[in-house]
Amino acid sequence: MIIALNGSDKALYPQHFNAMHRIRADVFSKRLNWDVNVANGIERDRFDDINPLYLISLDELSGKVLGSVRLMPTTGPNMLRDVFPYLLPHGEIVESATIWECSRFSIEKGCDTPILGQLVSNVAGELLAAVVEIGLLAGLTEVLGVFDARMIRIFRAAGYPPMIIGQPQRIGAFMTYAGLFDVSDGALVNIRETMGITKSVLEPLSAARCLAA
């Protein structure tokens, strides 16, 4: 189950936010060895300060945070333009009313293993399905992302292959790509069929609270 929380909801959901930032520290600093700022076991960057939208995966029984992804409009500050501009040919930017950027896709250790018969974990599948669901509600056409080759394999296996744009670059030990994901009913069907998801993954109250959809 995925809950959609705004950065401005932090005070209402301190445990969700703490767990999310702790998982991000584990994934990006400890496991991937990225150059991210970690303080007290918590990973945060300047984009967390400008009220992004977080999609957070919760265990349906325990309510425990299992993973998350972060969304921001490409019309405002975002990572591809402000941190990784060299992934696109000189001077090119993605800035569109109907494209949001997703970043910090991360999953708790032990929850990222697929169940039998699947290639990707349920948490990853649900997070991607939630990105498309929210994208459809918000009227988006695409979602933009920056990721490494390992992530592309996960996205493909979940039935959600990105379209690579620009030139891949080696950052540290990893080849890094910028890509666009389709936001459409078809994309949602594809993820659902691949992952065996039969209904909306959004926690009903959180979707209603946001959009009265």
Next chain:
Amino acid sequence: MYIKKLNNNFEEDILYSIIERVDNVRKNQDLESVLKNAQEYYDLKNLSYAGFNMGELTLKKPFVLVTYKNDWVKHYNENHYFELDPVLKIINRTILPIDWQSFDVNNKKVRKFFAEAQDAGVGENGISVPVRGRYGDLSVFSLTKNGSEKDWLDFKRHYMRDFQVLAVHFHQSVLTANKILRPEFQLSDRELEVLYWAACGKTADEIATILNITKRGVRFHMGNILQKMNSSNVTHAVAKGIYYNLVNHPR
């Protein structure tokens, strides 16, 4: 900025023709007339725009354009409803479009406000699309429509993309029409940190200690900042940095 992959039919032409008009706006009067165009094309009851963080233009109050009747605008101003209006608070709350149905009707004042708005013919259903610009500029673009709940739901599903596009292009035209300056420089993360601490009144020595780099390193970054921002000294750079909303606590 580009738009692509909209529903491939007659409706696409409507959006494109409105966007073209929006993009050609050079004066604030033209902005009002394109709001009326959109109102007509989409058979809306009303449209409104409120912009924030646009330098001098929005120093005292948001920049507002509406199609509401004058009576309502007068009533709204007289009652200082901008302090209460949940629509204006959206920009600090979320990046998602917000349906007015989701506002807190347990709050007595908010309930009274919406009842009065309803009586004044603001519209039966409403949704607001927040817009986030590149330099801290923000706005909220709202539209209302009369009709049943089911029709409203269908309408939103069908046209949400149009309204995202309209909101962003309209915001851009407000900036253009009011000649809001945009910086042509881009500072690195390290330069933003140095600028932030300089804005806090720290000396080069102190910044070096805070960032755990040499004093020479701080001077080097400051030199680059001054050059990029075309500033004659640190005070000038800090002033420009605040104007463009670049001075934020670094993480």
